[in-house]
Amino acid sequence: DTAVSQTPKYLVTQMGNDKSIKCEQNLGHDTMYWYKQDSKKFLKIMFSYNNKELIINETVPNRFSPKSPDKAHLNLHINSLELGDSAVYFCASTQDRGLDTEAFFGQGTRLTVV
Amino acid sequence: QKEVEQDPGPLSVPEGAIVSLNCTYSNSAFQYFMWYRQYSRKGPELLMYTYSSGNKEDGRFTAQVDKSSKYISLFIRDSQPSDSATYLCAVLYGSSNTGKLIFGQGTTLQVKP
Numbered sequence: 313d314t315a316v317s318q319t320p321k322y323l324v325t326q327m328g329n330d331k332s333i334k335c336e337q338n339l340g341h342d343t344m345y346w347y348k349q350d351s352k353k354f355l356k357i358m359f360s361y362n363n364k365e366l367i368i369n370e371t372v373p374n375r376f377s378p379k380s381p382d383k384a385h386l387n388l389h390i391n392s393l394e395l396g397d398s399a400v401y402f403c404a405s406t407q408d409r410g411l412d413t414e415a416f417f418g419q420g421t422r423l424t425v426v
Numbered sequence: 427q428k429e430v431e432q433d434p435g436p437l438s439v440p441e442g443a444i445v446s447l448n449c450t451y452s453n454s455a456f457q458y459f460m461w462y463r464q465y466s467r468k469g470p471e472l473l474m475y476t477y478s479s480g481n482k483e484d485g486r487f488t489a490q491v492d493k494s495s496k497y498i499s500l501f502i503r504d505s506q507p508s509d510s511a512t513y514l515c516a517v518l519y520g521s522s523n524t525g526k527l528i529f530g531q532g533t534t535l536q537v538k539p
Contacts, residue, residue, distance in 0.1 A: 316469070345526075352434065353512055353532040355470070360526060368526055402469055413518070415527060417469030 315339050318403050318418040325393055326426055333388045333421045335403030343367070344386040345404040345415070346378060355402070361386055362408075393425045429453060432515055432530030441539050445502040449515035449530045452496065456528075458518035459491050461500045464532065465511045473513070474500070505537045 316337045325331055337344060345368075346358040360368040361380040375391045386403060403418040432449045439445055447461075458477045462470035474489040476482045482489045490499040498515050515530040 353464075353514075353534070355514060355529040355532070357526045357528075370526075404469075414472045414475070415470075417471070419469050420467075 314418075316403055316405055316416050316418040318401075318421050320421060321419060322422050322424075324424045324426065327393055327395060329393050330389070330391045331393060331423070332390070333401055333403075333423075335386045335388070335418060337384055337403075337405040337416070339405055339407070339416060340384075341405035341407045341416070342383060343406045343408060344380065344383070345406075346386065346388050347402040347404060347417075349400040349402060349420070351399070359386075359388075390423075393423075395425050398423055398425045428531075429519075429528050430515060430517055430530040432533055434531045434533060436534040436536060438536045438538060439505055441505060441507060441537055443505050443537070445500075445505050445509070445535060445537075447500040447502075447513050447515075447533050447535070449498040450496055451498065451517055453517075453519070454493070454496065456517040456519060459489070459498050460516045460518070460527070461487075461489055461498075462514040462516060462529075463511045464514060470514055502535075505535075507537050507539050510536045 318335050343362045345360045349355045358372050359378045364380045377389045380386045400420040402420045404415045406413045430451045460475040461473045463473045464470040479493045486503045488501040512532040512534045514532040516527045
């Protein structure tokens with residue numbers, strides 16, 4: 313069973329469209345994240361949710377809106393897609409246990425905006 | 427200046443070589459350090475973590491932290507072609523449930539048979 317699963321794996325769409333990426337974790341973790349990895353492999357946090365509550369909201373355009381219906385799911389909706397949104401988006405989860413925390417990542421969603 | 431700096435490489439070595447991967451960080455408040463390994467088209471996976479200065483060994487891998495110089499290293503002994511991947515150093519800023527992982531850019535390693 314996949315611990316952190318994202319759908320879709322690949323997404324090709326036109327500029328201006330709205331799209332969603334879904335993430336589910338079956339690890340029973342309390343905290344979930346969205347990261348963006350650019351073409352140079354630089355991985356940067358976008359959002360984190362702890363028990364459905366938004367904890368971290370980095371400097372991300374408000375076209376990006378995360379939604380957490382329950383603590384096992386964290387979806388990412390993107391409005392009015394732009395060319396610069398093309399990247400790999402990773403969902404991740406952690407269990408709260410102090411500093412000794414391992415983040416489990418999904419396989420990523422490769423978004424290409426044309 | 428990025429909070430965590432890492433030479434992106436690529437780094438190409440022959441099988442059996444000793445590999446040294448390095449990162450520097452800017453904030454002395456960082457106290458928890460990790461190395462993640464990312465295979466092509468996959469998500470990162472935790473390889474090693476440490477929270478104190480000094481060395482930590484796990485099989486062929488050794489993680490080293492020097493807090494006085496804000497330097498993080500990963501050594502791979504007897505490198506194998508299966509070690510070919512991107513290696514990301516990371517620091518944890520804040521607590522586990524309210525903090526965030528800050529990653530370096532990643533170093534792409536190729537181990538040639």
